[in-house]
Amino acid sequence: MGLYRQLDDMLETIETNNKINNQLFSKHQVKRGLRNSDGTGVLVGLTKIGSVKGYDLIDGKKEASHGKLLYRGIDLNHLVQGFQTEKRCGFEEITYLLVFGHLPNEEELVYFNKLLDSHRTLPDGFTENMILKIPSKDIMNKIQRSILVLYSHDETPDDTSLKNLVRQSIKLIALLPTIISYGFQAKSHYFNKKSLYIHKPQTGIGTAANILHMIRPDNSYTEKEKEVLDLLLVIHAEHGGGNNSTFTTSVISSTGTDTYSAISAAVGSLKGPKHGGANVKVADMITDIKKHCDYNDLKALEAYLEKILNKEVFDQSGLVYGMGHAVYTKSDPRAELLKQKAYELALEKGQLNDFELYTHIESISKKLFYQKRGPKFHIAANTDLYAGLVYQLLDIPQDLYTPLFAAARISGWCAHRIEQILSDPKILRPAYAFVEDDVTYEKLNDRKIK
Numbered sequence: 001m002g003l004y005r006q007l008d009d010m011l012e013t014i015e016t017n018n019k020i021n022n023q024l025f026s027k028h029q030v031k032r033g034l035r036n037s038d039g040t041g042v043l044v045g046l047t048k049i050g051s052v053k054g055y056d057l058i059d060g061k062k063e064a065s066h067g068k069l070l071y072r073g074i075d076l077n078h079l080v081q082g083f084q085t086e087k088r089c090g091f092e093e094i095t096y097l098l099v100f101g102h103l104p105n106e107e108e109l110v111y112f113n114k115l116l117d118s119h120r121t122l123p124d125g126f127t128e129n130m131i132l133k134i135p136s137k138d139i140m141n142k143i144q145r146s147i148l149v150l151y152s153h154d155e156t157p158d159d160t161s162l163k164n165l166v167r168q169s170i171k172l173i174a175l176l177p178t179i180i181s182y183g184f185q186a187k188s189h190y191f192n193k194k195s196l197y198i199h200k201p202q203t204g205i206g207t208a209a210n211i212l213h214m215i216r217p218d219n220s221y222t223e224k225e226k227e228v229l230d231l232l233l234v235i236h237a238e239h240g241g242g243n244n245s246t247f248t249t250s251v252i253s254s255t256g257t258d259t260y261s262a263i264s265a266a267v268g269s270l271k272g273p274k275h276g277g278a279n280v281k282v283a284d285m286i287t288d289i290k291k292h293c294d295y296n297d298l299k300a301l302e303a304y305l306e307k308i309l310n311k312e313v314f315d316q317s318g319l320v321y322g323m324g325h326a327v328y329t330k331s332d333p334r335a336e337l338l339k340q341k342a343y344e345l346a347l348e349k350g351q352l353n354d355f356e357l358y359t360h361i362e363s364i365s366k367k368l369f370y371q372k373r374g375p376k377f378h379i380a381a382n383t384d385l386y387a388g389l390v391y392q393l394l395d396i397p398q399d400l401y402t403p404l405f406a407a408a409r410i411s412g413w414c415a416h417r418i419e420q421i422l423s424d425p426k427i428l429r430p431a432y433a434f435v436e437d438d439v440t441y442e443k444l445n446d447r448k449i450k
Helices: 002-018 022-027 076-085 091-100 106-117 126-132 139-153 162-192 207-215 223-236 244-253 259-270 278-292 298-309 333-349 352-373 383-393 398-423
Strands: 050-058 061-071
Touching: 061 076, 061 091, 061 333, 076 091, 076 223, 076 333, 091 106, 091 162, 091 207, 091 223, 091 398, 106 162, 126 139, 126 162, 139 162, 139 259, 139 398, 162 207, 162 259, 162 398, 207 223, 207 398, 223 333, 223 383, 223 398, 244 259, 244 398, 259 398, 278 298, 278 352, 278 383, 278 398, 298 352, 333 352, 333 383, 352 383, 383 398
Parallel strands: none
Antiparallel strands: 050 061
């Protein structure tokens, strides 16, 4: 520990030498966060896979509009209406759509489901040696390590031919729910001293049902629970090429590296609280509200939300988590879909009081932002708000919120990786301006080594 006390004394110097003055970003016209000055994203690539529309550009100006999310050019709402009306699992056919570029017919969907089922079981010894013997405090970390170890179980891990890319993609999409479920069971057993349950994945029931089957001690779930989790997976499966984890996939893939390295990097990106980890922040905020506020009193709830906005309570960030999005302005189509299913699930479970709390947070937050920012400012509930409620109603532990996001988004990651390799062979390499002036060896070496 004494060695680290000396390091503590050096931290101020390290901070000084690594922190760049904010004014220099403006001076060099850096588009911070890869955003233009009006908040729109910097165009860095092309994609046929997903499109996120939250505003219109009219005469070069950004105008708010109702959100749309398109998968391969098809409106997400139409896709959801199609499989839910016919009582089908949606995640598998949406994954097929993202990877293959068209919706499957009945024969193709049956074949694809069998293909996924054939890959759901981990290699011999993997569960015990990789997951149970070295449990992780964070399941996202366990996912990354497990994916990288799967490289060693692949006879052609570095082959980037189309056939091999598709094979690896299907394998990882099928295996991720199993890795997540077993990683959760290992953590619960090792750190929380709970009984260990390792349920083998089942064939013929689909991804959502398999997740509920593997994470619950008694394997039980209702049809409504399966339907709602399936929807959650569908709406998280893809969100355009510009979201951080998908862009990470493209950046890593552009180097020509293997699938396991690229997808593991995407998982690391999604773990961040500004990306996939935002759903955990929503849950933490709801817990804080319930603890410190009479949330059944709308005036009291409004007063507390105003304190959150004023950085007086909760994490003092000034953010109402679950509200607002980098692209969507007037509405987030994913949140609207989840809101309806969350109501149906809350009705089934007799928890409408919780559903009403979330809707009140949404409506009151809009009102407060209107008062603070004016009528031209638009903000809507994002998918994290009602995803948090759905997870709560499904009795899914908070440890699994972001990992389940990964289980869905891996479909989009794999599709974008294939597209990147087939379409753009150039390595992604943006520019950074060097801003240290008047540097000499003598100035940097002012402490002589004796």
